[in-house]
Amino acid sequence: MTNDPLLQPYQLKHLTLRNRIMSTAHEPAYSDDGLPKDRYRLYHVEKAKGGIALTMTAGSAIVGEDSPAAFGNLHAYRDEIVPWLRRLADECHEHGAAVMIQITHLGRRTNWNHSDWLPVLAPSPIREPAHRAFPKEAEDWDLDRIVGQYAEAAERKQAAGLDGIEIEAYGHFLDGFWSPATNRRDDDYSGSLDQRLRFTWRVLDAIRERVGPDFIVGMRMVADEDWDMGLSREEGVEIAQRLVASGQVDFLNLIRGHIEHDAQLAKVIPIQGMPAAPHLDFCGEVREATKFPVFHAARIADVATARHAVAAGKLDMVGMTRAHIADPHIARKVMEGHEAEIRPCVGATYCLDRIYEGHEALCIHNPATGREATMPHVVTRAEGPAKRVVIVGAGPAGLEAARVCGERGHGVVLFEAASDPGGQVRLAARSRRRSELIGIADWRAERCTALGVDMRFNLLAAADEVRALDPEVVIVATGGLPNTDFLNAGDDLVATSWDILTGDAKIAEDVLLFDDNGGHPGMQAAETIAAAGAKLEIVTPERYFAPEMGGLNHVAYAQAFQPQGATITINRRLTAVRRQGNQLAATIGSDYGDWSEERLVDQVVVEHGTLPLDDLYFELKEESVNRGAVDYRALIAGRPQTVRANPDGRFQLFRIGDAVSSRNIHAAIYDALRLLKDL
Numbered sequence: 257m258t259n260d261p262l263l264q265p266y267q268l269k270h271l272t273l274r275n276r277i278m279s280t281a282h283e284p285a286y287s288d289d290g291l292p293k294d295r296y297r298l299y300h301v302e303k304a305k306g307g308i309a310l311t312m313t314a315g316s317a318i319v320g321e322d323s324p325a326a327f328g329n330l331h332a333y334r335d336e337i338v339p340w341l342r343r344l345a346d347e348c349h350e351h352g353a354a355v356m357i358q359i360t361h362l363g364r365r366t367n368w369n370h371s372d373w374l375p376v377l378a379p380s381p382i383r384e385p386a387h388r389a390f391p392k393e394a395e396d397w398d399l400d401r402i403v404g405q406y407a408e409a410a411e412r413k414q415a416a417g418l419d420g421i422e423i424e425a426y427g428h429f430l431d432g433f434w435s436p437a438t439n440r441r442d443d444d445y446s447g448s449l450d451q452r453l454r455f456t457w458r459v460l461d462a463i464r465e466r467v468g469p470d471f472i473v474g475m476r477m478v479a480d481e482d483w484d485m486g487l488s489r490e491e492g493v494e495i496a497q498r499l500v501a502s503g504q505v506d507f508l509n510l511i512r513g514h515i516e517h518d519a520q521l522a523k524v525i526p527i528q529g530m531p532a533a534p535h536l537d538f539c540g541e542v543r544e545a546t547k548f549p550v551f552h553a554a555r556i557a558d559v560a561t562a563r564h565a566v567a568a569g570k571l572d573m574v575g576m577t578r579a580h581i582a583d584p585h586i587a588r589k590v591m592e593g594h595e596a597e598i599r600p601c602v603g604a605t606y607c608l609d610r611i612y613e614g615h616e617a618l619c620i621h622n623p624a625t626g627r628e629a630t631m632p633h634v635v636t637r638a639e640g641p642a643k644r645v646v647i648v649g650a651g652p653a654g655l656e657a658a659r660v661c662g663e664r665g666h667g668v669v670l671f672e673a674a675s676d677p678g679g680q681v682r683l684a685a686r687s688r689r690r691s692e693l694i695g696i697a698d699w700r701a702e703r704c705t706a707l708g709v710d711m712r713f714n715l716l717a718a719a720d721e722v723r724a725l726d727p728e729v730v731i732v733a734t735g736g737l738p739n740t741d742f743l744n745a746g747d748d749l750v751a752t753s754w755d756i757l758t759g760d761a762k763i764a765e766d767v768l769l770f771d772d773n774g775g776h777p778g779m780q781a782a783e784t785i786a787a788a789g790a791k792l793e794i795v796t797p798e799r800y801f802a803p804e805m806g807g808l809n810h811v812a813y814a815q816a817f818q819p820q821g822a823t824i825t826i827n828r829r830l831t832a833v834r835r836q837g838n839q840l841a842a843t844i845g846s847d848y849g850d851w852s853e854e855r856l857v858d859q860v861v862v863e864h865g866t867l868p869l870d871d872l873y874f875e876l877k878e879e880s881v882n883r884g885a886v887d888y889r890a891l892i893a894g895r896p897q898t899v900r901a902n903p904d905g906r907f908q909l910f911r912i913g914d915a916v917s918s919r920n921i922h923a924a925i926y927d928a929l930r931l932l933k934d935l
């Protein structure tokens with residue numbers, strides 16, 4: 257029996273949780289027609305296989321049609337959900353994990369212009385900036401209906417064989433009554449704390465009436481909105497104490513802060529560059545004040561912090577939610593003594609930002625997450641003979657290729673022109689705020705070392721070096737270089753975002769940055785320029801700036817630009833640059849008419865993606881058996897590549913990542929995994 261605090265079982269009523277590690281509710285938008293079908297199930301089952309004690313399914317499964325889904329939320333109000341949830345629960349149970357679900361009425365945290373086109377409802381008609389709906393104030397008949405919806409939803413979850421439910425109470429309908437910021441009613445659901453809790457008691461009573469006293473019911477609740485006009489800590493803790501005293505709930509899953517807009521949401525769900533575990537002490541204090549089971553998650557991404565949270569008595573169950581999106585096998589690796597092999601969550605929050613942009617949650621560096629049907633989390637050893645594999649380029653794509661081929665048991669040589677692995681990840685990680693990104697490269701480099709990959713740095717491999725190794729498979733992962741080709745004139749006068757990030761270009765006093773990519777590289781260069789105290793204008797042809805980046809990542813940039821008074825100009829396109837005296841004259845046009853003007857600045861910085869470094873690929877192409885071709889159907893289906901266009905060829909040749917076209921880290925790593933997992 258281990259004495260690791262994190263691995264001690266936890267008794268919650270009749271339920272024994274096998275350790276202290278859980279994944280808190282999060283909707284990854286894997287639902288299909290509001291139901292948790294195969295993709296959803298496999299995602300949770302993977303965590304169960306990985307040793308997690310409790311997986312809280314759904315994020316905000318909606319209790320009624322009048323709470324329209326915000327991002328693929330499960331439909332807790334439909335009977336069809338029961339068999340799907342039962343199957344999910346059964347399979348997780350087979351692997352020893354407990355399964356619960358979070359249910360909610362989203363209140364004003366959603367929108368009305370889809371689904372059944374019902375008005376958004378809230379305790380008071382106050383707009384939530386994040387979702388931009390102007391809600392209707394809920395009437396008595398709305399409240400009666402919603403109480404019934406909660407009870408029916410809870411009963412369905414019990415019927416599905418789940419171990420319990422959790423009621424969401426931060427930023428949604430239920431807690432909307434608690435907070436003075438969102439409850440401006442003039443009836444007996446407003447005013448004193450007793451009155452503001454009236455709706456909560458109605459919901460809990462109705463749920464208990466349906467599910468009985470034994471079924472586990474928890475509350476994921478805000479216990480301090482940390483907001484001058486919101487719920488105070490004093491009242492929040494009192495609500496927690498009253499809930500405990502009521503005997504109606506079995507655990508508290510604590511939140512501190514409010515989620516009115518992205519800047520506040522980022523304090524509740526901190527991203528990279530923000531402090532780790534910022535609310536842990538607060539949770540410990542509430543645990544002390546209530547003497548009740550306390551769960552919590554907020555950037556507890558590493559095992560050491562999680563262990564401390566339990567050992568120091570701050571939490572009973574530690575939520576490591578994004579950490580499991582990055583690696584669903586955390587508990588197993590801890591149990592097996594392979595903690596160092598855990599793929600780190602680097603806090604990039606690509607996962608969460610994607611759902612707010614209408615996509616599904618994906619991890620920036622684990623492409624198997626959410627793709628369990630086709631992509632392995634654990635790459636197994638190949639059964640056939642080991643192959644000689646040569647990989648050129650140790651950016652994220654090349655490193656992943658080397659790792660995967662190493663796991664398959666092949667003999668791998670990895671060439672890299674620079675002195676260290678990482679490529680563009682290393683560049684991005686140069687900013688202190690994003691330095692954790694280096695974990696993407698470091699984790700792979702460590703795995704490669706352990707797997708015996710022969711990594712050769714400071715070596716610009718040409719075709720002869722590759723041929724000399726007589727490879728059976730060649731992977732060109734040489735990345736790209738900044739593209740300045742798009743200007744009509746003056747591309748030799750501009751600096752690139754890379755020049756700013758590397759420090760190769762000295763930042764001038766008055767800088768115009770043209771971002772025609774819309775993601776991190778341009779914004780990160782802009783952040784660096786702003787931090788240097790320069791006068792900065794960001795120009796973009798888009799309708800809004802940095803459209804490829806989600807809301808939570810946007811926060812830090814917006815915060816960085818404000819103190820320097822950076823100007824952001826949308827709907828304008830840089831077309832040419834010429835020298836004028838000591839300065840540069842930038843021609844700015846518009847896609848929306850025949851308009852242009854010149855601006856005089858000290859420096860023009862451009863971000864327009866990269867152009868592939870593909871010389872090596874084209875030099876080797878005719879010598880390869882597949883002439884570089886990829887069978888996309890096989891790739892999509894996760895089948896091996898069998899193209900034999902040139903029977904005289906000596907090796908299979910593939911290029912991956914930005915050596916193909918300018919994309920992102922996830923795309924580069926996914927290229928490598930899906931091409932090579934069956935090699």
Ligand SMILES: Cc1cc2nc3c(=O)[nH]c(=O)nc-3n(C[C@H](O)[C@H](O)[C@H](O)COP(=O)(O)O)c2cc1C
Nearest residue numbers: 280281282283315316553554555576577578608617
């Ligand atoms: C993709 C995604 C969706 C989320 N959706 C919800 C949700 O619907 N309800 C909820 O209470 N929390 C939601 N969360 C927040 C998580 O439960 C958790 O509080 C947050 O990720 C911080 O914990 P972590 O640092 O361990 O990831 C979501 C998180 C992610 C990453």
Ligand code: SF4
Nearest residue numbers: 601602604605619620
């Ligand atoms: S995208 Fe980033 S924050 Fe999200 S799970 Fe992956 S590493 Fe963690």
